Amino acid sequence: MTAFVLVSGPFTGGQVWQEVAGRLRESGAEVHPVTLTGLGDRRHLAGPDTGLETHVDDVVRLIDEVDAAELVIVGHDYGIHPVLGAADRRPERITRIVYLDAGMPQDGDVALQLVPDEEVRALVLSQAGPDGDDWRVAPPAADGWQRWGSTDGLSEEALARLTDLASPQPSATFTQPLRLSGALAAVPTSGIFCTASGMSVAKLEGLMSLGMPQLKALADPRVGFFDLDTGHWPMLSRPDDLADILLRAAAGEGHRLTAPAVDEQPGYLRPFALDVPEQARERVGPVDLYLPAGPAEAGAPRPAVLFVHGGPVPETLRPTPRDWTTYVGYGRYAASQGVIGATLDHRLHSLADYPVAAQDVADAVELLRADPRVDGDRIAVWFFSGGGPLSADWLSAPPSWLRCLAASYPILAPLPGWHAVDSRFRPAEALAGAGRLPVVLTRAGLEVPEIAATVEAFVAAAEARRTDLEVIDVPNGHHGFETLDPTDESRGAIERAFRSVLGHLRP
Structure with a gap:
């Protein structure tokens, strides 16, 4: 019985x-x-x-x-x-x-x-x-x-x-x-x-x-x-x-989820869509700096882009996100374009950790701005996937030195069941304070529907507030298209997004 x-x-x-x-x-x-x-x-x-x-x-x-x-x-x-x-x-x-x-x-x-x-x-x-x-x-x-x-x-x-x-x-x-x-x-x-x-x-x-x-x-x-x-x-x-x-x-019935093959390489460790050359990398605590080759023009400091990974990511996962091919690829590509690229490992290990991760991002930005090689008045912050909610702090009250905010396949509102996420992290609501801050948003056409819904709601809110929003679509791209879909379409989207961000970093 x-x-x-x-x-x-x-x-x-x-x-x-x-x-x-x-x-x-x-x-x-x-x-x-x-x-x-x-x-x-x-x-x-x-x-x-x-x-x-x-x-x-x-x-x-x-x-x-x-x-x-x-x-x-x-x-x-x-x-x-x-x-x-x-x-x-x-x-x-x-x-x-x-x-x-x-x-x-x-x-x-x-x-x-x-x-x-x-x-x-x-x-x-x-x-x-x-x-x-x-x-x-x-x-x-x-x-x-x-x-x-x-x-x-x-x-x-x-x-x-x-x-x-x-x-x-x-x-x-x-x-x-x-x-x-x-x-x-x-x-x-x-x-x-x-x-x-x-x-x-x-x-x-x-x-x-x-x-x-x-x-x-x-x-x-x-x-x-x-x-x-x-x-x-x-x-x-x-x-x-x-x-x-x-x-x-x-009785043991129920739908079974399909496990990935044991020898299958995780998507975030597959090769980056762009063939980017290796660049000098410095590790400063939780932050990696990718430095352009050669001196800056007239010895002037360079603008910088901070790339913020998604999550939550288990604390014990190795390699950590800053060593994933996606973020190494973005950091190297930034340096190849003459700006300093920066990646970090923030502590978004659970849904309740957004405040902690937000502080990690703020600390990383201050580390960047304090570096004499960085032009502290020309900074962009680029958010990915589950890091999207962290953009709310920067949208709600953007400092003058934040020249651009970018986001690729971001989650822009808590997903169903994400009850533990603090209400502070609602990017669409934060747009009320964004003013003239440029936003570059890259959308994956084959996005998970729940994530796509948060992006569409954000775009609608941005249009209603006349936010300076540029949307770059990757119609045949998946969430994480830089490694999952190494196509000309993906490469073109990455290059276009970079051109936009770099354009906003010009003096």
Whole structure:
């Protein structure tokens, strides 16, 4: 017999699983909907010290009580945190972990990162103290649930029921970090995307095609994925369909992602589209400088271009981005054109790291401007891929010495599920302060749709504000076309973008 342990998201308890549990039991399964401490009919048990560890203990105790040979444990939204914490302590008891419209938290992550609405995150943080009633976060009213996730598919009756069943959530459950030992590595997993939340199997495959190394583990044959066309509360909007998918997940079904060949060279390490000569390179901390051959005209300092890589990039990945052929190629090409090219390794290792990475970029620019070989009044900053959100700081208040901002196949708004990205990093909104700053944008015609949508929204905002925007299209180019598509079209786009940027760096 298969037993299901069902753990729902914030403010809710076991009652929200009523229809799903009934359907699963009809199939012959054993079902255990969980009401965590402080929620539902256990709300009176909560106190200021009720945190994530309390909920992990709740799930562990239940696991220990279940005798079924096969145990499938399901975590919805916040519920994935106590599910993972408990499964990490009892990995030998778990047959499969199911992520139901949930994030993929790692060791040290907090559940607050999953909350999509920034104002809600700030509210939770303001209530995170141990005194008085501040240790509880009030559940949303009927018209406020969409700030916690898509309400698509919920009837008025279901929404009213969700509201009636909700209870305050102890704030420490949102802010206490998840602790994982790595014991879950061998446990099979399934992911269920509620497509109205913004993610789907097809979209995940698109992101995988970019070669993001942090997604490699999802190509494991023990990992399966499903789509469910509804909003964030499928146990209320599509209970029968959800039950059917859970049964299929328990049976090991689901869409498998294709793993790249073991000997396949990552796209970011393939040869650069342009055949550029080697140039002198100096390494100064996290910054590499590519220096033109020969003295500058009349001994004058030269303009500089800083190339900002994308991400997030795992901290342990080697080689680091400044040694990827794309950025080596751009640095060398800049030097061959008579300007100083600079690359850096910034610390965008997770979605929460944009503020840290932004400071790294600012520090690199100051290092450049302080170098006597650099004309500190003629600087361009060029952003790539997931580094695109970092452009917001420079668009919102461009200094006079920033002569141009460039971006190639950038991500220009948080992608679906990127809830942890601070609202400061919204380039389209930052255009309000860009003034006359020239922007050179290179678009890949075969871009991942989710990324392309952020670029189109940025272009529309730039046109509305009459920003000095030049768009260079690579119709047959992919994200990372400089190494993935070494064609005349790609080479022409790189050369044209450089001509534009260098034109803005002239005295």
